[in-house]
Amino acid sequence: MASGVKPRVKVPKKAAAGDVITIKTLISHKMESGQRKDKEGNVIPRSIINRFTCDFNGENVVDIKLEPAISTNPFFEFEAKVPEAGEFQFTWYDDDGSVYEATKSIAIG
């Protein structure tokens, strides 16, 4: 598992039913591309997050496949519908099999 992985998600605390909200996510991860070499000239093995998904109450919002060309600390911004109060689940899948999760609930008001 890559060290110091910390997901951060920005979701409004409440919204009106049917609103469109903007979600921003960032996860600290070095996203080693597998192209770089260390001082001795050995290739540093690839270690990236290869998939990110966001669901709202079990329904998919986005499902993103990441490649080594995504920057360090992958950042995503997208928009979601909020028909009802509920919970957003965010999941990041690491190359090494680790899964990082975050959840944010949103109220209608």
Added chain:
Amino acid sequence: MELTRRNAILLGAGAVLASGLPALASTATDDAIDTFTGGAAVGEGDLKLTAPEIAENGNTVPIEVASSTAVEIMVLATGNPTPSVATFKFGSMAATRNASTRIRLAGTQDVVAIAKLEDGSFVQASSAVKVTIGGCGG
């Protein structure tokens, strides 16, 4: 260097090698596009790719893709060692088909986005980005 027959052949071989390299890179891009579209024709239309004209640091270049009917959007960096960048799939709870992220670019190149629309057709948008410092390490 004297222009002997041997040298002339070497020069020629070198030139072929040099000109062959960019061709190789674009083949990888074409392959990625073919895999995504399944060989279908790619038109122009409901897709917008926003990228800076000049990126000082190739390690983190902000890009945005936007469309109103896309189901899936693939982003390619044609000049990177591996052209694939990311593939966005929009689910039922996605309000818009817009997304932004930050990508790495090895050098000045075209960034291409290809979208699969709801009707099954494919559209393409591209944007040229000048990169001052490449972002793929040494």
